[in-house]
Amino acid sequence: LFGALDRQPPDALLAVIGMHRADPRPDKIDVGVGVYRDASGATPVMRAVKQAEARLLAAQPSKAYLGAEGDQRFTDLLAGIALGPELAASDRITGVQTPGGTGALRLGAELLARSGAGTIWVGTPTWPNHGPIFREAGLTVRHHAYFDAETAGIDEQAFLSSLDAAAPGDVVLLHGCCHNPTGTALSPDQWQRLVAKLAERRLIPFVDLAYQGLGRGLDADAAGTRTLLAAVPEALLAYSCDKNFALYRERVGALWVQSATPETGAAVRDTMLVLARSLWSMPPDHGAAVVRVILEDDDLAAEWRAELDAMCARINRLRTLLAAIHPALASIADQQGLFALLPIDAAAVEALRAQHAIYMPASGRINIAGLNEDNVARFAAAIAPYLGD
Ligand code: PLP
Ligand code: TYF
Known part of the structure; x- marks a missing residue:
């Protein structure tokens, strides 16, 4: 019965998680799968959730x-x-x-x-x-x-x-x-x-x-x-x-x-x-x-809203920082949410992974929350050669 089934490619987004995890380079950057990250790169359980x-x-x-x-x-x-x-x-x-x-x-x-x-x-x-x-x-x-x-x-x-x-x-x-x-x-x-x-x-x-x-x-x-x-x-x-x-x-x-x-x-x-x-x-x-x-x-709901607002504000701060770095990224400041699509091809994505330990899916989509105030400059310098003038 099952002999007729073909092998299937892994989910391209979820595969990035495993590749990033296996990379020993200490300054690696994960802008792959769409989960919120705080400034330390963690995806914490929210305070209101812990209390609930x-x-x-x-x-x-x-x-x-x-x-x-x-x-x-x-x-x-x-x-x-x-x-x-x-x-x-x-x-x-x-x-x-x-x-x-x-x-x-x-x-x-x-x-x-x-x-x-x-x-x-x-x-x-x-x-x-x-x-x-x-x-x-x-x-x-x-x-x-x-x-x-x-x-x-x-x-x-x-x-x-x-x-x-x-x-x-x-x-x-x-x-x-x-x-x-x-x-x-x-x-x-x-x-x-x-x-x-x-x-x-x-x-x-x-x-x-x-x-x-x-x-x-x-x-x-x-x-x-x-x-x-x-x-x-x-x-x-x-x-x-x-x-x-x-x-x-x-x-x-x-x-x-x-x-x-x-x-x-x-x-x-x-x-x-x-x-x-x-x-x-x-x-x-x-x-x-x-x-x-x-x-x-009401109290837990207010705490949840405040923490969500802080997450949202952090994403938007990073958007402003990133957009200011290169003209090709300017629209990132006006956009919203975790994601932006970089105007780079799959070969560039692979080169960024090999040379700079930067992880994203082949589409060039980045999870903005994977950046922080310390690594955003290094990230921008690494992608700049692929962005054109
Ligand atoms: N829709 C979009 C656009 C998403 O990015 C995701 C991400 O996971 C989902 C739906 C599914 O969400 P969930 O993890 O709750 O199934
Ligand atoms: O787009 C994302 O990264 C999120 C998480 O099969 C996700 O939506 C990615 C792939 C998948 C399930 C969730």
Whole structure:
């Protein structure tokens, strides 16, 4: 049976972790996989998370099954953060806990397939897992224009006009903020024009919000998503808490689906639960319970927000430093989130690894948080020869 299977390449992003770990050079720099790092290069457990975990350890009464929806109070409290109070109260929006943002994307993909959707459009470039997640669920993945390497910005005209090739009922995957891998973000005006295009073409948005709070702040980073949901009848929102609560391996996320009517929403929810039962039965509890404990408690929630704000500020300080170093990097200051796409090729990436112990995927994407005030100058000097004039 299994003899027909071919060997597969490792995940290009996760492979960088192993290569960096094996390098003995003391001044090595890891700007590979997308996890937040502090100035010492660590990815610490957040203070509010530690306190919530201590409370759970002391007081959690049971670990008995919850159900396919997971911790519903987690999802409802998180809706206030992600959607804001008005949309969170909508009787057309229903949400369930999922294993990370990836689980939310996959559950949404399965729901789309079950509903008869055939095609999802993703931007070029996008997170490399997007294509496989939707294809494994049986959807056709097509690509729309998005990034302009010349300006290191969004080619809005090409983006919107490439959506003219989509058929009514097609789905469009959008990054809510902090685009992975380019760091770009739509302005409020650009969101408005995108909303108009989606409405005109009768396309269904599927927003992936995996970095809320790491760009411009919690509300600013969700503003485009909220504008969109308020304007269209149907939409999906895959959410990850793994970056903004630094819970990565705990796999914390949620999927919200907005339907045209509350009645349709009830059938959507039933279907989400049926699909979740066959995918993972129930999502893992611990990380979602941690987030619930934080959001239930004003003091813990304030502590979480303050630490998240500090992480966001550190990323933006590094962005300013990096952008000032070379004209080809200037746009990094205006972009947001962990990532930027360097205008260098795979050969340059390999040379940087061999000669300077600098680790990034072959795409030239860097995780800005892997830099610090001490190594940013050395990093800039190493990449400068590959950036042109
Ligand atoms: N979406 C994007 C754009 C991401 O970069 C990631 C990163 O991991 C995810 C979704 C998935 O998040 P999670 O680790 O919660 O599955
Ligand atoms: O883009 C990143 O680096 C993060 C982390 O298969 C990640 O989204 C990367 C690859 C992967 C899962 C998560």
